[in-house]
Structures are given as structure tokens and as C-alpha cells.
Amino acid sequence: MSSSRRQYPFHLIEPKWQKTWDEQQAFRAFNPGEEVPASHPFGVRHGLSGKVAATQLPPKYYILDMFPYPSGAGLHVGHPEGYTATDILARYRRTCGFNVLHPMGWDSFGLPAEQYAVKTGQHPRVTTEANIANFTRQIKSLGFSYDWSRELATTDVEYFKWTQWIFLKLYNSYFDPEWKKAAPIEFLQDALSDNPNLKNMWESNSYLVNTNKLWNEAKPEVRDEFRSIVIERARLAYVSEAPVNWCPELGTVLANEEVIDGKSEVGGFPVIRKPMRQWMLRITAYAEKLLADLDTIDWSDSLKEMQRNWIGRSEGAEVDFKVADSNEMIRVFTTRPDTLFGATYMVLAPEHRLVDEIVTEEQSIAVENYREHTARKSDIERTELAKEKSGVFTGAYAINPVNGEQIPIWIADYVLASYGTGAIMAVPAHDTRDFEFAQKFNLPVIQVVQPSEAKAEWQGFTDDGTAVNSGFLNGLPTTESKCKITAWLEEKGLGKKTINYKLRDWLFSRQRYWGEPFPIVWKKGPSGQPPYHEALPESSLPLLPPTLEDYKPTAGGEPPLARAKDWMNEIPGATRETNTMPQWAGSCWYYLRYTDVKNAQSFVGKDADNYWMASNGKAAGVDLYVGGTEHAVLHLLYARFWHKVLFDLGYVATPEPFYKLVNQGLILGEDGQKMSKSRGNVVNPDDVLVDYGADAFRLYEMFMGPLQDTKPWNTKGVEGVYRFLGRTWRLFVDEKSETAFEQAEALATEAQSHRELLDLILLDGGITDIAATLAQLKALHACIKKVTEDLDGMRFNTAISAMMVFINEAMTWQNKPVTVMKPFLQLLAPFAPHIAEELWARLHGTFGQATTSLAYAPWPKFDAALLVESEIEIPVQVNGKFRDVIKVAVEADNATIEAAAKAAEKAQPFLVGKTIKKVIIVPKKMVNLIAG
Template identity: 45%
Template structure:
């Protein structure tokens, strides 16, 4: 526990602030005025990942308070600069494929073209990003995001009222809701037209909330004949549908590969060749360019609340911005009586004037940043903090001592956590780690080499535990009734660690019975060592013991706790059958069970005569030679029916198997007085005697 850390400890967040300064100096942190998710109830801005869509309304993930869109100056971290590396390096990680796919989708890489459309009758123009530049000849309209900067400028008077009303409605929707695939697409016309970049035809400009200003360029070209979303939109608003790939598009859009038609210089080409040809034409005529796009957006890093790491930043009245000197870190939160939201959009720190206002040596006045960092900041590097913590302080991240410690310990070999962190903590931590790697502070490109998602324990009714459903199991009650070791054993024996499994009181009772059996086998009624435990080894438990050491060790490595426990149960069953138990095997077994049931095994270890904790004992090893049995069990059949089981040497020959089977008393009773037609022997398994 001397490595336990607290992200709100100034000794810890000193280095969170120090990392932010490095991000700022690298140009990866900046202030922008952007449209944010403002939550009045929490008095703060929320990241897109912290906003839910409940009954068509944006609400906060925490507390489900209403959320609206609002322009504000905010700190952002340019995670998009690392998008390609975050994507490519997923292939090097031993993570569940489903979780890696979630990150790939969140990053959302797409390759295509940037195409410039001029607005008819104006000097304005806008770019669209498309992954299908080959379909440019099928464009019949274009769609801008309702919040696109051009909308107010180009909207005609006749359409202004409808456009304004639509913009207001879209503000109340989350980005997730607006881009939901199953959602019916909606929009309104602006009355303006764009000039097709190749044909010079005029195409109407619409706005639609399924287009986001924060993704891509905030504008899309619509090709209804070859895009399902555009097809639905065109059908709904009676817009032209022009096929430019050989296909029937009367009932649905055709989105597969095909021969291009009605497409000028790409007629007769398939999709891939047509894409390349269109991009080349656009670049030659300065109408567009090749482009890689990402769905991932820069990380909104400001929060308008008291609790959070203060930004080590000062904004001066002369318009400049500076970060504080490293010697002034940590910049601690001021002690305040009232830490409720200020109501102005700023955090409560705006009211701490003594802390807030500063003066430079040249007399220029400044103001500290009133926003604080989000909860993710401290958790982005806490695994490094564990390594660097010494007593109540931390080895400086920028020291040679830290570099050596991190080289010894990183990357994290195994990280166990829920899948709900896939596009939040895990993505943010990977981003910060890559920054630290680029600064030469950590030796690896990735923080967590192996990741495992644990499953969920459900209520006995097979539903998620909830107070309202009355199916919550209180661990304290289980510890009181069955013991902590029973609870630990049962949870590990319920099934695969990554599965969702219902709680069972019967299963809990069964786990307690197993531990009781272990205790009674090794400890006598007086609390001493069982008389069955001896120093000699007659070899009768060799095979099952070494099998148990091998399987439990391997299963622990792959987190297969349920199958490891099943093997230990087999050993205990064999132990009860045996006349005596070699002490070395008893001690080895207790070591195997210790990670699951530490309290009971520590007690048995002491009863066996050890003064030092079992924690420091060497893990048991197995002998491959002992895994091979000296004897095997074969069956004897008469006309295919089981008549006897025989214990025979493992090296027995086929002929010897036949002889022993024919000589068994029970077999003799079924073949006596009958003719033996033939004897079939399957080495190591069975002998079948056919009679008539």
C-alpha cells in the first residue's frame, strides 16, 4: 500500500501539470472558441464521450442533467495529431479484438478526396470530404451542417425563417443522436446553389443535422443513386437521383463496385480506377486534393468546476499567455468556502481573487486560468505514478532516476478493466504515453501491452444488480456468512472471467464445502497437522499432483481461474482416497490455492510449521516425467457391452490386453459355452470380444 496514490494529491498533480506544460510547449494544447456541451446542472462543459442521448435529449452521463450546445473558449489537446499512430499501434497490442475495433471505429480513418465547391453568385466556396470521389458526376445536391459558418451568409430571404428554426432544433441534439445510422434524415433548403467543380452544373445547397461542423469539413456532397443515406434524403424531399454506375437504382442505392457511366472521362472504369482518375483531375485543375480524414476530434480538456487540477497558465492583459515556471509547481487549488458553479460559465475559481490575479515583474497584470482539468488528466499517467512513488513524494519525471525505473518496469504487462473505458481512459492514456515517449521519458510506445475485460456478476434473476430490482448481493454479508475466502473462490469458480454470470447462493455454499474439505484433509480436529500427512512419498499421488501444478500454473497465467479450481478439486478428491499425503505435495497444493483463498492457506501454512508468510514461498514446479501414468484403465466388452474395467501397465501390448480381458472373471461368465468369433483390441482403450 505504500504505492497507493491519490490523483488529487498536490505532490502527484504537480507532475500532471508538468506534463500539460510539455503538451503546451509541443503545440499540442491550445485555447479555442468552440461549440461545447454545456451542462448547467453540473456547471461545466462535458466531452462528447460524457454526453448521453435519453429520450431524444442530450443529458450528462453523470446525473442525467440537461446538456445544450454553447460557444465557449476552451482548452483542447490535439489528440488528432496522433490519430494515425493510435490506430496503427493497436495491431501491436494483446487486447480483445472487440475493444481494439471500438478504438478503430472511434478514430474512424477514411481515405478519399477534398473537393472544392463554389457558391453560385458569391465569392464564397466550401470543401467537402468524400471517400467516393468517383461518384462526383452523380452529385445532385450538397448538405452543410446547420452550424456551418457559410449558412447564414448564403441563405436566401425566402428560406431564412425555416433555416433558423431548423438550426435551433439541431442545437438541442447530441452529436451521437445527429449521426445515428438508424435515425431518419432531415434537412431544409437554403435557397442557394453550388457550382459543380467539373460540369459547372448548379446543385442546391441544403442543411441537415446529420452533418457535423466538427467532423471533416462540415459539408457533404450527396449522390443519392450510390449512397443509402443520400437516397433516403432524396426520396423524402423529391431531389434528383442520377445513376452514374451501371445498376438499377429505382428502389435502392447501388453502393458496390461497377462500371461508371454518364461520367465523362471515367466512363467504363471500375470504382478504384475512377477514384484515382478523379483525384488526379481535381489536383491538376486545382479543384481538390487527395485527403485522409479521421472521425476522432481534438480532446476538449477544460472543466468549469473547482475540483480538478488547475491549469499552470496565466493570461496577461497584453494578450500574451504563459505557463508557470517548473519551480512554482504544483499550482495548488485555493481554499474556498463556496465551490458551487459560478453561473457565468467560469469555474468557482473566478471568485478566488487573491489566487486568481497576478502581476508580472514589468507591472503587467495577469489572470490565472479559471478552468480546471478533467478527471481523465490524473488517470492518464497513474500507472507511471505507481512506479515513481517513493514515500509521500514522486521521483521527477524528467530525471535519470525516473528514466531507469520506467525502463525496468514498463510497459504494464497486464491491465484488467471494463470495456466501458475503451474510448475514454484507454485512448487518452495511450495518447499521453506516446507524448511521453516522444519526449524520451518512457521506453515504450504503448502503456498497456495486454488488456483483459472482466465480465459482470448479475443478480440471481439473471439481470444486472440494482437496488430497484432488489437483487443486489452485499459482499460484506457474504464475508460474514461464508468467509472472505469462500467469496473469492466462488467468484473465480463461477465461470470464465470475461463472462457475465448470475449469482447463485447454491454455488456459494458449494465453494464453502470445498474449502471445508481442504481444511479437514490437512488439519485434524485438534487444529494440528493431519495424521495422513507424512514425510515419505509412495508415488501414488505423483501424477495427479504434477498435473495439478502444471494446469493451475498455466491456467493462472491465462486468467482461467475456474478451470484451475476444478483441477484443485480433482487433487483433493484423490487426496481423500489416498492412505497418506506427502508433506511436499500438501505444501505445494497450499501454495497453488493461496492466491484464491489467502486467509485459510496462510493459516494451514503456519500449522504445517512455517514461521514466515506463504507469500514469500517459492511457487511449486512440476516434473514432466511424472505426468505420464504408470498404469491405465481399459474396458472389456462382450458383444459391445461393458463387462469389466481393468487396471493394466501403460506399456501393455495388444496381445497382453486380449489375454487379460479373456481371463477376467466377469468376462468369463459372459463367454462361457459360446463360440468366440473374434477379439478386437484397441491399444490403450478397450477389448471387445464378439461371441455367438
């Protein structure tokens, strides 16, 4: 392809306009309080110059891409899909008069750069900077209208300083159960002190008042311990010793969300459970809000569903079972308290703390073996063996509180320690898992629910029905019997209604070098006491990672930061935390920083936040966020969580960060397979750009199909839109001058400027300022209407098709009125901005008007009156089948239409010998003659 003649000189046009935009800072977005230069096209459009207040600025539109991890491999064609869509909309909104914020940056902490450092010793920062430079070059070559003055990288010191600052806010906050929001930990500390001095702030809060009461009642010698336990259990960032997902291959722990089928999401390496001291974030405190607020935002149903599933709310009851011949109680969680009469045994998770207490002498060896066996099993093995149930009897019995019957207590790994209470009552008749287990171990099965269809099998019936064999519940439908039994349990003090979530707290520390260090130190406790952690003051930020020679974990399995002894022990009497934050930390709030990227006093200024993020009509936060589905539960849940904490603490103005979110679909290789290096089907944008240019590339990415769909790449398809741009070009320029240009270019010296060469190309003589014909105006206005509506609905493919229709028609015109051709360029501009700017400049050059900036020229409006036809075609059906088309005046009444339809030539053969019984007329749409 590169050997054949170019359709038009995109290789000169594209760099020319990219340079012009850069020099003009054409896409600078202005914050309230900023100076707008009088010459800036945004200022010209809105009549603004000098320092502008928020009230003077036009309405904002914040349109955001998920920022990329700058990998060594560079951009692939999947990245620019979303970026092109957002760029088109950003450019469109600018012409509509919005103050558009459209930024780009880098999610630049991350494992690959660190792994490269381990191998080569090159500092990750060096690798990262080189990759960013390459990504920047590639992205800029596509002509996106980003405001590069707001570029940020999560690895910038000035950025991660504030990531660390937000961590301190999390550390120094707790979730107040009464206020139902995060609050400064000072309130809790105050309530846990002898002389509270913030009491007026919390005396109406029953949780804090109660905490204070407990403090006053506690014996003085236990007060210190009491205080630290209460506070550590409340902080939003806390330390846990629980078993974690340890990935030996990656040398780090992973969050639950990063583990898929027992393997690491990155690399697919085995993950094992291992108890370790880790930092956690209390995202579970926000489970309810994260769930409820999904209803307030405009995301796809499937994405919301994924978040709902991940949060996994389930309503049920906790029930206490007394252990026979013991004072112990076992608490279970069940969503089906109505089946309590059918509980024939009980199962504890192998890790349950009561196992040791209740196990009998005879069973102790079997139980111990089983526990060891499960502990050794990796998560993969646990999943793979899921089909076959296993377990061991403890020898102990529990008493069913409703009927006093003794039921055996088992342990089995199908009960998870980390969900609910880590114990269940087993109702094999109406739970698939319990049923399998009961079959295998010959445990009794008692029916307590009758399916509504009499013939249905009750064994293994898990739906709602009617209670049977259930004493005072008999005859009640499931919903009612749930209520009745729950009330009964509450009355007797044996249980209560409970809501459980699958969502677990977020494991927030990693044993890595290339991440944000925690602003935390550890201090020795008083003799005999364990070490305790302490936050560094905000004034100590940023906390930089130390310089290392070797980036591997230590031989003793300590994180790489532990190699820097001086750094670790820099503060007298304290040791630094050597874990770092996960990559998700930086991406949790970058969208906020974009709004005020240079602010040195605050992570984001109030004015900037109020202007860019505050509600704009219904919309709150980012107006449009586009990115891949791979972030459906990780980034998007974490970012919502941080945002809500910052909102609760009063640092941001909105409760949700992203009002509207769209997932772009995957682009597959030409073979219809997922693009991958190993398949050799990866398409590199650089190559496409050399052959067809950025405008064709952008156009093709959008023309392939709906943005949200998965679709295969097809280079032939690029040629199609490329030809369309060629036709557009030829419609505007003089052919002879183009030939002259080509000859001159072939002989051109290096010194000859591209601009000079391009100036050889002249505007086509057919473009004149004569009045447009009605047909020409119709073609234009139909195109304006379609493109405008499709842009509003993000239907880029059909918008492009409408422009193709226009060009195909315009090619038949002898005279091309400038009043028609100019607005067309405005429609084309968001999609193919370089060629549109070039032709726009030529039009203005020839017709002697001052060149206004295309990027800010007001979007053309369509005139509906022009689209009204005086005569319309109406399809005629006979008995529902299409037979002919009639032409009638648009204002024709039904009688006229009916007469014309009955006379329609091609309908006659189907009407012969029949009487017309009924005529259905849908005005302006169709006629249906019912004959028989």
C-alpha cells in the same frame, strides 16, 4: 449462515496473516538502487541484500488494477473481481521468481465529493479522505498483496503537482508534422524569431525551415500576430471558442466521450451545445499513432475495435466545387469520389461559414429560420428526430467539376459541421442518407454504380460495383475508379486524397472545484487586443486550489474557483484560469507514478521507468492491466495519448503504456439483473466476509466463471467453495484438537490472544514424512500441471476445480505424505493465501524445518514422467458412434489396438453381419471402425 458453525477459524486466521504481511512489508517491490533488508523474504529468495542495481534484480512483472474512485458507497463485489484475479497472478509471479509490482491507489478527484460539498459545505478533501479510509479497510480485509508503500491518490498535492507539470509539457509542445512526433514549442518559437539560436536542431526539418521562411517573408508589422497564430494552432494544449457540450444540471462542460445519446454519461442529464472558451488537448494529432499502435499490443479484439471505431479513420478525397456566379469554392469530403458523376445536389452543415455568403435573397429568411431552429435544438432532439430528414434550399448552385452541371446547394442538419469539411456532395443513388433526403425533397437520383449481381436494385446500393454513367470512369470497378478519379482531381487541382478521423480534440476543462487547477494565467492584451494566456513556471507548482466556503458556480455562471478573488488575482497584472482539469487527467499517468512514487525531483525517475516499464522480451509497459470495459475509449485512449506525448518528448521509454489488457466481466445480482441500489440486489463484500471469510470470497469470485464473462452472483455458490476450504482444513488438522480449540474459544477472554487459541489446533496425525505412493504423486502432479497452465491462461475457474479434484481424492487417503500436501498448499496459496499460510506454518512447525515464506517459496514444477500411464483407455467408435472403451498398453502398436477394438465387447452387436472396410486409429486417442 452466521449462526451455524464455522467450517474453519478464518475469523482468526485472516487478520493474523494480514497483520503479519503488513509487519513484514512482505509485498514491498524494490526499485533499482533501493536497499533490500537482508531479512526480507524477497531478499532471502533471491539472495539479495543492501543496495541493488537493476541488473541484480530479477525480471520485473508489473500487474495493475484500474484504481477505483473512492465513492461513499464503498466497495461492491464487482471491484474485487479484477483485484482478486490480479492478486492471484501477482502472488503466482512472485513465487515464479519475478520482482512483482502490484500497487493500488485512488482516483479521488471527482464530482460526488464536490456535490456533497455544495450541499453540506464540507470540504471535498474531508469526504474523500473518509471514503479512502473505508475503501482501504475493505480492500485490506481481502488479503490482497499490494505494495502499500506505493499508494497514491490523484488528490495528493505531491501527485497533482506532476499532473500539472505534464499539462505544462503539453502546453509547451506541438506535434511536428515532419518528425511525426511531439516536440518542444521552443523549436517553433525559434523558427518564428529574427535570430534563431536553435537552428542546428531544426535545419533538417522542412516544416520548421518552411515556417522560418514564412516568418522572414512576413511584413514586420504582422509578425507578432503571425507568430502567435502559428503557435496557438500548434500547441498540444490550446484554447478554443467552439461550441461545447454544456450540462446545465452538472454545471459543467463535458468531453464528447462523456456524452451518450445527448445525455451526460454521469447522471444521464440533458446536454446542450453552447459556445464557450475551453481548454482542448490536441489528441487528433495522435489519431494515426493511436490507431496503428493498437497492432502492437495484446488487447481483446472487441476492445481494439471500440478504439478503432472511436478514432474512426476513413480514407477518401476532398473535392472543390465552384459556386455558380460567385468566386467561392465549397470543399467537400467524400469516401466515394468514384460517384462524383452521380452528385445531384450538395449539402452544407447549417453552421457552415459559407451559408451567409451564398444564400439568395428569396431563400434568406427560410435559411435563417432553419439555422436558428437547429441551433436551438439540443443534441437529444437532434438524435431523436434523426429518422426524419430536414433541410432548406439556399437558392445557390454549385458546379460539378467533372461535368460542369449545376446542382442545388442545400443546408441540412444531417451534415455535421465538425466532421470533414462540414459539406458534402450528395449522391442519392448510392448513399442511404442522401437517398432519404432526395426522396423527401424530390431531388434527382442518378445511377453511377452497377451492382455486380445484375438483378440487384441499384437505388440505394452503397457497396462496390462497376461505374456507369460516369464518363471516363465507365466500366471500372469501384476500387479502380476511386484511384482514377482521385488522380484526375489532383492533376486538375480540384481535389486530393484525404484521410479523416471521427476523433475530435479532447475537451479538457471543467467548471468544477474538485480538480487540478490549470497552471495558467490570463493577461490583458495591448489596448484593443483580447487577453492572452501564459503558463506559470514549473517552479510555481503545485498550484493549490483556494479554500472556499461555497462550492457552487458563481451567479454569473463562472466556475467555483472564481469565487476566490484573492486567489484569482494573486499574481499582479494577471488573472488565474478558473477552470479545472477533468477527472481523467489524474488517471492518465498514475501507472507511471507507482513505479517511483516518492520521487520529488521528477514525475518518474529514468531508472524506475527503464526497469518497470521498459520492454521485457516482447512486452512493453505494464505487463497486465485489468479493469472494466467502461473505460474502453475514455481512460484508455487518453492515457495512451499522454503516454505517447511523454515518449516523444523523451520522458518515458516505451510508446505504449499497457501491453496486455483484460476486461473483467460484470457481476450481476442474484436476480440476474445489473446490481443497483434501486433494485436492492447489491451484494456487499463486508457481509460475505463475515459469513465465509476472505479466502472463500476470493475463491468464489474466481470460481463463478471466466474472468471476462458477465455472470450472476449466487450466495449458494460461495458456500460451495467455502465447504471446499473446510474440507482442505480438516484434511490438515487434528479433529480432537479442533474441538478443544472451539471449547476454549467459547470461554476465551478478550485478553487471550488469537494466536494462543489457534495454537491449540494441531496438525493431523495422518500427515507424515513417509514416501508418497505413485497414485498420490500422480494426483499432485496432475494438479500442479493444471493449475500452472490455467494460471498462465488466466483460467482461474478451472484451476480451482482442479484443486477440488485433488482434495476430493486426498480425502480418501489414510496416509498423507508431507511431500504431497506441502506443494498443494503452494498451489492454493495465490487463491486462498490466508488458509494456505496458516497450514504451511503448521506443517513447518511440526516437521521442524525452518519456516520459509510461502509468498516467496518457489512454485512447484510438475514431473511429466509421473503423469504417463502404462495402460490407457481408448474409445472405440463404430461408424463414428462411440460404443466401447478398450484398455491397451500405452506403447501398443496400431495392429494391437485394431485387434482389441474389433474384439471390444459392446461393439460386437454393431459389427454383426458387416465387414470392416476401414479402420481409423488416432494414436492414444481413439479408434473408429467403419463397417458396412
